[in-house]
Amino acid sequence: MSTITTSRRGLLAAFAATLVVAAPKASNAFGFLRGAGDIRRIHMYSGRTGESLDTIYWIEGEYVPEALNEITRFMRDWRTNDVKTIDPRTVDIAAASHRLLDSSEPYMLLSGYRSPATNAMLRSRSHGVARNSLHMKGMAADLRMRSRSVGQIYSAALSCRAGGVGRYNHSGFVHMDCGDIRSWQG
Template identity: 40%
Template sequence: MPPENFLRIPSVLSTGGPQPGLSRRGILGLGAVVALGVTGSRPAAAWEPEPERAVRLYNCQTGESFSGVYWAEGRPVAEALARIDWVLRDHHSDVCRRIDLALLHRLWEMQEKLESTKPFEVLSAFRSLDTNRHTKGAAAASLHVQGKAVDLRLSGRRTADLYRCALSFGDGGAGCYPQRNFVHVDTGPTRRWVGA
């Protein structure tokens, strides 16, 4: 028994010509329908490549910045990631680590949602274990040590607005520090907090 989506086509070869009521134009049209059904083709517009993703970052500690595409044609841009790793390094020791791609995606999403053309002002990103130990208030198992967290602010935006934006995605960690005017964003388990 043929499958449900099986299309029966009248035989045109067995009689030497088209069946009564089925014109040459009808057969050609039927062939187009079969071709569409077999290939499952869709309009070309449905196959557009994934859009590029770019981030704008400014390291407040070193004065270095990155502004550019880090994701193109559905994959990361290696040179851009290396530059980002350096800009977001532990400036105390000049040690860098691969910044989590999911964190970069989150920053890109936040820039898009906030419709901002200004760079995120980064206060802290990757921290070595030694730097983390000497950072006041830092958790021993901080995600900064894994390159999965960033503390930032955005010129022209209130800390509360930046925090609300980070919360809107519903996952990862987000902390607001209104007195120190920065927001913590990470790609760890979902957590929410407000600090001093």
């Protein structure tokens, strides 16, 4: 099992950020993350690849490019190994939802980026897969947690009011994306 972690530079910057006491500064991030602090972290694992990710991707009002690259690699299409840049707004929604859930358990990533071939294959097997899925644009993630119900994760993501949120009770996951604000149950 491999582990993806933040870079030394990112860790040092995070450590330095915790030592500085300053007035909060406005950010250009989603409104639901304002006041969330000067550090944003995402913690996930993939049952498909055996990899885990625990990284600080935002420090003092700025995304950490190395961390975003790690997130993009982690959220690749595991079936084809294709990689597409993950929109950081999707990561923001997942991180904010996780924070609201008040859990130290990582998300289990079921699907991040999907290649067009993977999306077409999944679409042929299920009516719940969109033809123009935001997964193919690196703008969506399907997530679950053992310690929280689908309903709890869905409610946390909905409360962010920052994108699309789908509740899939039978499959046991929640879809989060940074597209238009909307919700559904599949």
